[in-house]
Amino acid sequence: MMMDNWKKLSGATVLGLFAGGLTLAGATMAQDLTGPLVLKDQGSFFVGGALEQTDAMTGTPGGFLGYSNSDGIKVDQMYVQFQVPKGSARNIPIVMIHGCCLSAKTWEDTPDGRMGWAEYFVRNHHAVYLPDQSARARSGFDATTINEVRLGLKPVSALPNIFTFGRQSAWDLFRFGPAYPTPWPDEQFPVEALSDFGNQVIPDLNATLPTPNPTYENLANVAIQAGGAVVVGHSESGFFPEEAALTNSSGIKGIISIEGQCPTLNPGQIQTLAKIPTLVMFGDHLTGSTISGTFWPTNLAGCQTFVHQLKSAGGKAKLVQLPQIGLHGNSHMLMQDRNNLQIADYILDWISQNVSQQHGKPMVGKNRDAPD
C-alpha cells in the first residue's frame, strides 16, 4: 500500500499539481527530517482570560481553608506553545488550532510515531504557534458550575454536557473506513495505531464556555503576538480562523480551514473575510458510509457556498478536495495520515503563492533571541 501511495504522489508530481512547491519542499524533507532541529527560540505563554470571583471553583464553600477568593480565579485563558526556527524571518508564522475532543497534540507526532505538521512547518522555516483551545488541556476550564451542583447551589440540569467520542464513532465520522473495524482499501490513516489515537481523545468542555467562544478573540491575539500569521483550523475549529478574523483581522494574513463547517455569513462578514487569502480543504471518502455519508457532503456544500461568496466579493479563496489533486484515501485526521507531509507540502506551496510573507517580529523569550 505504501508503494501504491508513493506512485499516486509521483503521478501528482508529474501532473504538475505541485509545480514549484514540491521540488523545494521535497528537497527540504529529504534533508531535514533526520537532521538536528535548530531553533532560534521556543516557549509558551497565555493570551486572554477573565477573573471570576468564585468560591465553588475551589471546591469548598467559604473558600479553601478559609482563604478568600475575592480577587478571583482565571478562566477562559488560552495556552500557546511556540517554536521559532533559524531562518524563519523570511516566512510567515503559522498558528494551528485543534478540533473537538483533542488538544495541540493533533499537530505533533502522529499516533504511529511519524513527524507531525508542527515540526515539519518549523523545519520548513516557519515559526509555529500551537494553542490548546480555551477550556481544553493546558488552558484549563471553569469548573464552577460542576462544583456548584455538587454543593447543592445549582440543579443537576445546570451541568455541562461534556462530550467525547469512542473509537466506533471516530471510525465512521473520521472516515477511517466504511464500517468499524474495516478500513477503506486506500485508507491513509494509520489504523493500526487506533489505540494510540484514542489516547489523544480527551473530554471537550466547550459547553462550559461563555458566548462568543473566547477562543476566537484569543486566536486573533495569538496571530498579533506572532507578528502576523496564517491561522489553520480543523474540524470543530475549522471555521475558528474566520471567527477570529471577524473579531480582529489585523494579525490574520491567511486562513486554512480543514474539514470544518462553514456557516452562513452576512455580506459585511464576507467582505471582511474576502480580504484574507483562504484555503478550505477536505479529504477523501466524504460519502459512502452510514452517518458520516450525509454529514460530510452537507459540510462540503456549506463550504463551497462560502468560498463562492468570498470569490464573488473579490477574495483569493480556494476549496480543494484532496482526490482532485491526486491524493486518495485521506481521513478527517489528514494531518496524521500516512501522506501527511505531502499534504503539508501542498499547503506550504499554497501559502508561498498566496500569502504575503511579510510580518512583524514574532514573540520571543525575554532572555534569548538568537540571530536569524
Add this chain to the structure above:
Amino acid sequence: MMMDNWKKLSGATVLGLFAGGLTLAGATMAQDLTGPLVLKDQGSFFVGGALEQTDAMTGTPGGFLGYSNSDGIKVDQMYVQFQVPKGSARNIPIVMIHGCCLSAKTWEDTPDGRMGWAEYFVRNHHAVYLPDQSARARSGFDATTINEVRLGLKPVSALPNIFTFGRQSAWDLFRFGPAYPTPWPDEQFPVEALSDFGNQVIPDLNATLPTPNPTYENLANVAIQAGGAVVVGHSESGFFPEEAALTNSSGIKGIISIEGQCPTLNPGQIQTLAKIPTLVMFGDHLTGSTISGTFWPTNLAGCQTFVHQLKSAGGKAKLVQLPQIGLHGNSHMLMQDRNNLQIADYILDWISQNVSQQHGKPMVGKNRDAPD
C-alpha cells in the same frame, strides 16, 4: 535586589557549595541562553491508559448518534512531551512532573517570561521529558461520572470535588509573602507576574482517578522509555517519583522531591527507595505566615524523617533547605523564581555527583534520529 542575590550566589560559590558544578553550569549558561537551541529530536507520546466502556462519557445515553461505545474510550493515559538535545548521550535524561492545579507549563517559561527548567536542562545536554499528570491537561480525564449525574444515572453526591486555588490562597501557601498582597522583602517569586501565574492554574481532576493514582505507574514507564532517568516531582507530585519507584524502580536512576509531603513508609519500601540517590528540596519562609506557617514545617519534618530513614538504610539521600546554601527568599514555585537557574545549577551539580549518567537509548521519533 538582583545585585544582592548575585552577591549571595557568589558567596556560595566561594564557599565551595557548588564546587565543580557551577563553573561548568555558569559557563554553559552564559553561552547557551541566547544561542540557538540544537535538538537531536523532539516529540510527544502517551503511556498507560485503560479502555472504559461508557456511553455516558460521550454525553449521550445509548451512544452519540447511536454509535456503540462497546470498544471503549481511553482513560488514565498520560501525555508526555520530550526534547533530546545534541550531546545528551553523556547525561542522564530528566523527567519533570508538575503539581496540583498545574500542568507541564510549570517547567516552561516563567510567568514573567524567563527561561524555565525544561529548556535549561536541555541546554545543559539532558534529554527532558514533561508529562501532564493523568487526568490533567493534554492527558484528558474520565468525565463519565459527571455525565452520569447529569443524565440522572448517579446521585449528585457522586460528583468529584474539582479543586483549584485562587490568588489569595496561593499567596500564603506558595509563600509569595506574609499576607496578601504584600511580598516578603527578599521574595524571589516574580510577584509582578501574579496574573500570568494565574493563567497556569487549572482545575485538578485527580478526584476522578482510580486508586492507586495511575500517574505512578505511568511515570515509572516514562523513565523506562527514556532509557533510565532522574524523576523530579513538585508539590502534589513531590513524592510521585518515590511512588513511581515503588511501582517499578527499573528506570528510575535518581529522585528529586521538591516542596512535597513525605508519607510514612514501611521498612521494605524504605529499602527499595534507599537504592536510588534522592534529593529533597525546600525553599525559604517555611514559617511565619498564617496557615502555611504550620503546613510547611509539618511537611519539612515528615521529609526529614524520610531522608533519615533512607540514610539509615544505606541510601544516598539529602534534604536541602535553600537558605542553608545561601539562597534566600525562595517560594514554593522555586522553579519559576528569579534565581530559578541558580537552583537548577545546584540540582545539575547534585545529579552529576550522585547519579550514574549511564542510560539506555532514549525514545526518539520514528523517522528522525540525528547523530549525537
